[in-house]
Amino acid sequence: MSNPATAIFAERESEVRSYCRNWPVVFDTSKGPYQTTEDGERYTDFFSGAGALNYGHNNDILKEALIEYVSRDGVTHSMDMHTKAKREFLEAFTELILEPRGMTHKIQFPGPTGTNAVETALKTARKATGREDVVHFTNAFHGMTLGSLAVTGNAFKRAGAGTPLYHATAAPYDDYIVGETSDFAWLKRIWADSGSGTSLPAAVIVETVQGEGGLKAARGEWLKELQDLCREYGVLMIVDDVQAGCGRTGTFFSFEDFGLDPDIITLSKSISGYGLPMALTLMKPEIDDWEPGEHNGTFRGHNPAFVTGAKALRTYWADDTLEKNIAARAQxxxxxxxxxxxxxxxxxxxxxxxxxxxxxxxxxxxxxIAKAAFARKLLVETSGPSSEVVKIMPPLTITKDELAAGLDQLEDATREVLGAPARATA
Structure with missing residues (x-):
């Protein structure tokens, strides 16, 4: 039976739409860890806009800053011109993120999305090294534009390109073969051998946690050996922190606990703090070889995102309060x-x-399980090459009670699907 509330979407929107097929309701309002439909049904959101809403829906602190900026006719669109909003974001990011970590990286605003940040990272590496190939890893996901797809592992998404994807080589991710750092023996051998038939790459691109690839988390020693290998052969190391960054794994950058020093870092999703489009490509100064205007984008100056992004940094990253909450909720x-x-x-x-x-x-x-969870008014997505992983991404600001209630919904759904005994309740 057709639903009048969703008829226009089926009639006019492209067949490519996906999330709405799994969650066939019409959402109208949202707050914190919840979304509410136009019929007044409230859903717990453990999806968080695929990681774009780390501080929850309509965060009051960020919303107040945004409303104030828009109300006073603050600049909305500025390309790469100087604006007060951009200056305040750069100052906050430098003071609270880069300097405390001893990072000297330059900041490029490549466009509004994660794939823009990745494309920029790939171009930066190729320009700086004069080499073409990039090594990526099994089950990686880096975006849906052609360069990003070339370093993505998922066959279904790659097929959507409709054209061959060039200048990329896949290597085994941590634990893909034997789960030891000896997995790098192949890379080391072909990079060292001029007769291997494989050119030395410009860069290696890696996720410390494969968000779309099944939530595989690389071990610190594996990542460190990868960095050492890159240093030995003059290959740049790109860490794609689009989904795992901005606090999602516990620290602002997902690689902080492992002593890594990436040459290039990509950020997007929650860097604006409010779900507004924004992306960054960070690069060490010595590889910032761009000529003015050589890489650009119409929406690289989205000032409302600068405003909420700066406010999020100053609110949540000026001390360790948020990190402590993440650690407690993660446990x-x-x-x-x-x-x-x-x-x-x-x-x-x-x-x-x-x-x-x-x-x-x-x-x-x-x-x-995801379908049964939705029936209980919980939003969770799946991950992995066969959608075999139930993936949980609540807001980083979620409270103990909010998290527990959502996990009760998830456990009930899981027990139903598996035919396990019902959850014990007090």
Whole structure:
């Protein structure tokens, strides 16, 4: 039976639409960790705009700054001209993020999305080194434009390009083969051998946690050896922190605990703080070889995002309050997910921090759980090459009680799908 409330979407919107097919309701308002439909039904949101809403929906602090800016006719669009809003963002990012971490990276505003940041990173690496190829990893996801797709592993998404994808080489991600750093033996061998038939690449691009690729989290020693290998051969290291960054794994950058010093870093999703389009490509000064205007984009000067982004940094990253909340909620999430993993043989916990989930051996289970969760008014997505992982991404600002209530919904859904005994309640 057709639904009048959604008829216009089916009639006029492209067949490419996806999330709305799994969540066939019409949302109207949102607040914190919740979205509410036009019929007044409230859903707990453990999707967070695919990680674009780390501080929750319509965060009051950020909303106040945005309303004040728009109300006084602050500049909205500025290309790469100087504006007060951009200056205040750059000052906040330098003072609160770069300088405390001893980072000298230059900041490029490449356009509004994560794939813009990745495309810029790839072009920067190729321009700085004069080399063409880029090494990426199995099950990686870096975006949907052609350069980003070339370094993405998912066959379904790659096929959408409709053209061959060039100048990229896949290598095994951590634990893809034997789970040891000896996995790099192949790369080391072909980079060292002029007769290998493989050119030395411009860069390696890596996610510390593969958000779309199944929540595989690389070990610190694996990442460190990758960096050492890159340094040895003069290959640039790009860390794609579009989804795992901005606090999602516990620290602002996902690589901080591992002693990494990437040459290039990509950020997007939650860097604006409010879900507004914004992306950054960070690069060490010595590889910032651009000529003025050589790479540009109409929406690289989205000032409302500068405003909310600066406010988010000064509100949540001036001290360790948010990091402590993430750590506490992440521990609670891990404990509950371990219970769910224990309900199905062969399942395992995946991810880090508040980017975590459960991978199921039965490849059909995760999508069934997501559907059952939606019936209980909980939004969760799946991840992995076969959508075998239930993926949990609540707001970083979520409270203990809000998280627990959502996890109760998830556990009830999981037990129903697996035919396990009902959850014990007080």
């Amino acid at each position: 609670e999430l891990t404990e509950r997910l371990e219970v769910l993993a224990g309900l199905a043989e062969g399942s395992e916990l995946r991810g880090r921090g508040l980017l975590s989930g459960v991978a199921f051996a039965d490849l059909e289970v995760a999508e069934k």
